[in-house]
Amino acid sequence: xxxxxxxxxxxxxxxxxxxxxxxxxxxxxxxxxxxxxxxxxxxxxxxxxxxxxxxxxxxxxxxxxxxxxxxxxxxxxxxxxxxxxxxxxxxxxxxxxxxxxxxxxxxxxxxxx
Amino acid sequence: xxxxxxxxxxxxxxxxxxxxxxxxxxxxxxxxxxxxxxxxxxxxxxxxxxxxxxxxxxxxxxxxxxxxxxxxxxxxxxxxxxxxxxxxxxxxxxxxxxxxxxxxxxxxxxxxxxx
Numbered sequence: 001x002x003x004x005x006x007x008x009x010x011x012x013x014x015x016x017x018x019x020x021x022x023x024x025x026x027x028x029x030x031x032x033x034x035x036x037x038x039x040x041x042x043x044x045x046x047x048x049x050x051x052x053x054x055x056x057x058x059x060x061x062x063x064x065x066x067x068x069x070x071x072x073x074x075x076x077x078x079x080x081x082x083x084x085x086x087x088x089x090x091x092x093x094x095x096x097x098x099x100x101x102x103x104x105x106x107x108x109x110x111x112x113x
Numbered sequence: 114x115x116x117x118x119x120x121x122x123x124x125x126x127x128x129x130x131x132x133x134x135x136x137x138x139x140x141x142x143x144x145x146x147x148x149x150x151x152x153x154x155x156x157x158x159x160x161x162x163x164x165x166x167x168x169x170x171x172x173x174x175x176x177x178x179x180x181x182x183x184x185x186x187x188x189x190x191x192x193x194x195x196x197x198x199x200x201x202x203x204x205x206x207x208x209x210x211x212x213x214x215x216x217x218x219x220x221x222x223x224x225x226x227x228x
Contacts, residue, residue, distance in 0.1 A: 004155070034214050043117075043203055043219040044156070089155050091214050098213040099146070099169040103155030 002027040004092050006104035013080055014112050021075040021107045023090035028068040031098035035064050035075050036089045038106070044089065048075070052095065080111045116140070117206050117220035125226045131192045134223045138185040138206030144168075145187045146212060147179060148203040150222075156203055162187060163210050191225075199227045 003026045013019055023033070032051050036044040048057045048064040050073070056065040063076040073090055087106040094100060116139035126132050138145050144163045148156035158171035162181040176192040185206070191198055201224050205217035 031213055032215055036214075041201065041222070041224060043221045044205075044214075045219075046214075049215050091155075093213045097169070099161050099211050100158050100171055101156075101214050103157070105153065105155050 002030075002092060002094055002102045004090060004102050004104040006088075006090060006107050008107060009105070010108040010110075012110040012112060015080060015082060017080050017111075018076070018078050019080055019109070021077070021088050021109070023073040023075070023092075023104050025071045025073075025092045025102075027094065028071055029095040030068065031093040031095045033064075033066050033073045034091045035062075035073075036091065038087045038089060040087075047088075077109075080109075082111045082113050085109055085111050117204065117218050119202075119204055119220040119223050121223060122221075123224045123226075125228065126194050127228050128194055128196060130194050131190065132194060132225060134189040134191075134202050134204075134225070136187045136189070136204035136206075136220055138187065138204075139218050140185060142185060142206035142208050142218070144207040144209060144212045145181055146205045146207070146217060147187075147189045148205070149173070149198075150201040150203060151197075152200070159189070161212065168211065194227045196227050199225060201225075 035047045050066040061078040118137045146161040147159040150156040161169040181187040201222045205219045207216045
């Protein structure tokens with residue numbers, strides 16, 4: 001059974017720092033790997049999607065990598081800003097039942113001005 | 114703005130009661146999924162409906178049930194509420210019959226508190 005974990009659970013950094021969020025999964029047979037942002041009490045906003053055959057995706061200050069063999073994905077945020085403060089979730093749908101998505105518990109990020 | 118709306122925004126119920134949560138999908142999206150997100154956790158998949166039929170279910174008991182209507186609206190019903198049902202409930206719509214999160218548009222959620 002797929003398990004998705006995220007480290008750290010919470011992170012507080014000063015504005016301008018570069019940071020890395022980690023997502024680990026136990027079963028490498030994933031359909032894709034997706035990173036989301038969630039503001040308190042709100043829905044999910046998709047940030048980056050990495051197909052299972054890809055190694056990384058970039059969007060602006062965000063870069064996500066995928067290493068299926070080690071069961072890891074990282075989200076790199078460059079030059080963090082207070083507006084980046086939110087919870088970041090990764091999702092790893094199983095390849096053979098990709099509607100039954102497994103989410104990680106999230107990393108709560110606080111960027112201090 | 115995803116075009117997916119949910120109502121109500123917040124709801125308070127007592128243990129043992131029944132609750133109905135509503136979702137309005139983006140026009141043209143025939144698939145709706147529901148997720149439960151407890152505080153400090155990631156969302157958990159409850160079930161998915163396509164054209165008014167359930168076509169996928171997560172590890173939730175039968176007291177969690179759903180309905181989907183031809184006008185792109187849907188409901189999540191929970192009977193015999195328990196304290197652990199307190200959570201943010203998210204719906205997501207998709208134009209694909211079997212939808213993963215990469216094709217889903219998420220609503221803002223309904224916060225349910227069970228006392």
